[in-house]
Amino acid sequence: xxxxxxxxxxxxxxxxxxxxxxxxxxxxxxxxxxxxxxxxxxxxxxxxxxxxxxxxxxxxxxxxxxxxxxxxxxxxxxxxxxxxxxxxxxxxxxxxxxxxxxxxxxxxxxxxxxxxxxxxxxxxxxxxxxxxxxxxxxxxxxxxxxxxxxxxxxxxxxxxxxxxxxxxxxxxxxxxxxxxxxxxxxxxxxxxxxxxxxxxxxxxxxxxxxxxxxxxxxxxxxxxxxxxxxxxxxxxxxxxxxxxxxxxxxxxxxxxxxxxxxxxxxxxxxxxxxxxxxxxxxxxxxxxxxxxxxxxxxxxxxxxxxxxxxxxxxxxxxxxxxxxxxxxxxxxxxxxxxxxxxxxxxxxxxxxxxxxxxxxxxxxxxxxxxxxxxxxxxxxxxxxxxxxxxxxxxxxxxxxxxxxxxxxxxxxxxxxxxxxxxxxxxxxxxxxxxxxxxxxxxxxxxxxxxxxxxxxxxxxxxxxxx
Amino acid sequence: xxxxxxxxxxxxxxxxxxxxxxxxxxxxxxxxxxxxxxxxxxxxxxxxxxxxxxxxxxxxxxxxxxxxxxxxxxxxxxxxxxxxxxxxxxxxxxxxxxxxxxxxxxxxxxxxxxxxxxxxxxxxxxxxxxxxxxxxxxxxxxxxxxxxxxxxxxxxxxxxxxxxxxxxxxxxxxxxxxxxxxxxxxxxxxxxxxxxxxxxxxxxxxxxxxxxxxxxxxxxxxxxxxxxxxxxxxxxxxxxxxxxxxxxxxxxxxxxxxxxxxxxxxxxxxxxxxxxxxxxxxxxxxxxxxxxxxxxxxxxxxxxxxxxxxxxxxxxxxxxxxxxxxxxxxxxxxxxxxxxxxxxxxxxxxxxxxxxxxxxxxxxxxxxxxxxxxxxxxxxxxxxxxxxxxxxxxxxxxxxxxxxxxxxxxxxxxxxxxxxxxxxxxxxxxxxxxxxxxxxxxxxxxxxxxxxxxxxxxxxxxxxxxxxxxxxxxxxxxxxxxxx
Numbered sequence: 001x002x003x004x005x006x007x008x009x010x011x012x013x014x015x016x017x018x019x020x021x022x023x024x025x026x027x028x029x030x031x032x033x034x035x036x037x038x039x040x041x042x043x044x045x046x047x048x049x050x051x052x053x054x055x056x057x058x059x060x061x062x063x064x065x066x067x068x069x070x071x072x073x074x075x076x077x078x079x080x081x082x083x084x085x086x087x088x089x090x091x092x093x094x095x096x097x098x099x100x101x102x103x104x105x106x107x108x109x110x111x112x113x114x115x116x117x118x119x120x121x122x123x124x125x126x127x128x129x130x131x132x133x134x135x136x137x138x139x140x141x142x143x144x145x146x147x148x149x150x151x152x153x154x155x156x157x158x159x160x161x162x163x164x165x166x167x168x169x170x171x172x173x174x175x176x177x178x179x180x181x182x183x184x185x186x187x188x189x190x191x192x193x194x195x196x197x198x199x200x201x202x203x204x205x206x207x208x209x210x211x212x213x214x215x216x217x218x219x220x221x222x223x224x225x226x227x228x229x230x231x232x233x234x235x236x237x238x239x240x241x242x243x244x245x246x247x248x249x250x251x252x253x254x255x256x257x258x259x260x261x262x263x264x265x266x267x268x269x270x271x272x273x274x275x276x277x278x279x280x281x282x283x284x285x286x287x288x289x290x291x292x293x294x295x296x297x298x299x300x301x302x303x304x305x306x307x308x309x310x311x312x313x314x315x316x317x318x319x320x321x322x323x324x325x326x327x328x329x330x331x332x333x334x335x336x337x338x339x340x341x342x343x344x345x346x347x348x349x350x351x352x353x354x355x356x357x358x359x360x361x362x363x364x365x366x367x368x369x370x371x372x373x374x375x376x377x378x379x380x381x382x383x384x385x386x387x388x389x390x391x392x393x394x395x396x397x398x399x400x401x402x403x404x405x406x407x408x409x410x411x412x413x414x415x416x417x418x419x420x421x422x423x424x425x426x427x428x429x430x431x432x433x434x435x436x437x438x439x440x441x442x443x444x445x446x447x448x449x450x451x452x453x454x455x456x457x458x459x460x461x462x463x464x465x466x
Numbered sequence: 467x468x469x470x471x472x473x474x475x476x477x478x479x480x481x482x483x484x485x486x487x488x489x490x491x492x493x494x495x496x497x498x499x500x501x502x503x504x505x506x507x508x509x510x511x512x513x514x515x516x517x518x519x520x521x522x523x524x525x526x527x528x529x530x531x532x533x534x535x536x537x538x539x540x541x542x543x544x545x546x547x548x549x550x551x552x553x554x555x556x557x558x559x560x561x562x563x564x565x566x567x568x569x570x571x572x573x574x575x576x577x578x579x580x581x582x583x584x585x586x587x588x589x590x591x592x593x594x595x596x597x598x599x600x601x602x603x604x605x606x607x608x609x610x611x612x613x614x615x616x617x618x619x620x621x622x623x624x625x626x627x628x629x630x631x632x633x634x635x636x637x638x639x640x641x642x643x644x645x646x647x648x649x650x651x652x653x654x655x656x657x658x659x660x661x662x663x664x665x666x667x668x669x670x671x672x673x674x675x676x677x678x679x680x681x682x683x684x685x686x687x688x689x690x691x692x693x694x695x696x697x698x699x700x701x702x703x704x705x706x707x708x709x710x711x712x713x714x715x716x717x718x719x720x721x722x723x724x725x726x727x728x729x730x731x732x733x734x735x736x737x738x739x740x741x742x743x744x745x746x747x748x749x750x751x752x753x754x755x756x757x758x759x760x761x762x763x764x765x766x767x768x769x770x771x772x773x774x775x776x777x778x779x780x781x782x783x784x785x786x787x788x789x790x791x792x793x794x795x796x797x798x799x800x801x802x803x804x805x806x807x808x809x810x811x812x813x814x815x816x817x818x819x820x821x822x823x824x825x826x827x828x829x830x831x832x833x834x835x836x837x838x839x840x841x842x843x844x845x846x847x848x849x850x851x852x853x854x855x856x857x858x859x860x861x862x863x864x865x866x867x868x869x870x871x872x873x874x875x876x877x878x879x880x881x882x883x884x885x886x887x888x889x890x891x892x893x894x895x896x897x898x899x900x901x902x903x904x905x906x907x908x909x910x911x912x913x914x915x916x917x918x919x920x921x922x923x924x925x926x927x928x929x930x931x932x933x934x935x936x937x938x939x940x941x942x943x944x945x946x947x948x949x950x
Binding site for chain 1: 488513559572681740741803820825872927936
């Protein structure tokens, strides 16, 4: 019996204490008609040795492709210490720190995390994290509606340069609450949201404006102008930011005259492996004035009976276990383990280390773009500068190019055509600090070979059937 | 001491960053950061030592008995972690093509199949990131179902008064009004009150079974009939699935939609408050509304089922497919248990709870529902101790920490005064349970002879009781000093 310690003697002594004949008797309050006979889709149990073999085979089969894909999840180096400490049993197998005295480790760590995130975003306070970047945007939208008391419209402007799935997720979550998400088109030349394109909203009641920076295309937005415009309309500004970029880029708290009001985003770049998309964590920071509207766990420093510093969950009056149907959100976890990893990651890198990573990502992506666009069928799609990913336009069918690259165990990038059909054959590429000059060279070589096999004398042709 | 207070300007973990590229490329100057952010400046060893020491200030399953009711703090098998973290799985980019992730997708597909089987629900989506998101998903699907039928008069969700706080919070998030249903003296839903409350406005009911009172809702079939006859749907909160795994299936009880907490029943780690995973299962009529992506299998290859072929789906809940790594751990756990192991979880969780309940009752503690069987958990009420000795459930809970045991859940459910909700789980042995009884007996004696020991507890932890009022009034949520 895996993970059950009972000996036969234990079982009979325990049943005797209870006064039951056998374990089945303990289920006598459940109507007989409801009892299940057996399970058909669950196979026989496996030993650790057997399951290890199966999982190793499957992991091996998935390969470990050379990754030039970003689109919201980034392949960064993770120091060995990060996950060795994070998976210590005392972090790994602890519960939400309700019993503060017996959870000071987790609580202090979250306080340190909150400090680092507030510093990184240039805002006053951070919560203890949310599920992921996309759901963090949904929570930020709800928070803005609660926080902007002057606005009655519940209208939020969301540029189409915001990650398409973040927009979908937000719609799923806020749909039933009378919130209107209004899409704002991007400039096909620069790949950004042009502040002038907002002028026709002037004078209207707008609750909040979302700005993703760098945006989904990797392009840097005109954050100062967008922020100031939104504030002139009485709207709050919700920033979606990449935490790595913030070592280099002006933080949301400094955008425009008064700074963004809420910043959120995907925390994965801070020490969390790609791992098929999760678990990651969403972060959220805001100005002090909005703290009581923030969803999720928040840790505060206080004192104990002897006057010593200690840490505890605070502002719990916002939360579901106190407020029930009037809570700020139904959320009752943070992504504790991922926050643990991120905090250790940031401690190991420091501001200087993170800035080096950010600069290396930027330089590598520029090198990648320069190298790939040497091919006559490829050119940069947008004119404005990027952080660590950008879109390339191919003058031949993208799917035909990508398939053979997969066969070389290479992830060439994210195909934009499903989300942005108007862009044609557009590929979003990314090179983090983990991609070397040789990796970039290899990508270019494979790509050039694939393209030349599909073209004759400068004319794209359909590849011959094998 | 905070990591920032150990920092020295200019110190860093030299091995942990690439060589400096001394330029910021083509990023315009007005977009660059002027001041570096506040971050620790420590060596690698300092960081390792600091966070290792912090970990040692935590209680955890790996170090203590953790009978936290409603949370299912069972052993988290180490193999689940190490196998989910195999390099081939960690390297998978979420948007990599399905063809390059057949091993991963096979695990996800088989997990879907196993979860369908143990819950008796014909369709499953794994994507909700936690129990609360699973709840949201469930109620959003109920709403989508009624809306799709043009049945928009249904504006109320019924919730028993014993329910977890997420239930009413979720109903509100989905635009519903919450109507509370009282509980009778035996801990069952008050059927008369339920019949009174249902009607054309009823969209559905959210139920936990076994309920948060630690007892099985015996008239569940009648409840299902009352709700279905009124045109409503039944939502099953899977918080207590551990009690009935492999014994009874929510689908057979008449539920239309269920969420599971894999971090409870399927033993994925709680991680100090997450990540969880809250997959949902539904009846046939709700299948079109399931959130995407879902993993499909054509007999040859695994593939993604997305909104293209599920136009009625409520949509996406996260950027990718939720907490994939948590799902992997649950998959590995389920495969190790196998079909026989599933019902043994319920058997031994129930045996442990009933044994502990009987022993505590024999030792003089008052049970909230003395006539009932315990399920996987049960409630002790300290109302008498509070009245006679001025000792609260909180005092008992804090004193237990001094006995090196985590406290049970206190003050939940709200219905039972001075309650301890106790869930030992199946992975604890008899001697651990006996030790808990001895500690409780000892604390009861202390309550009678030296109550200050309890009121001042804990005495052995890194800190004593904290000033929570001060924490909320004089907010200190981030360190504001400077590194020297």
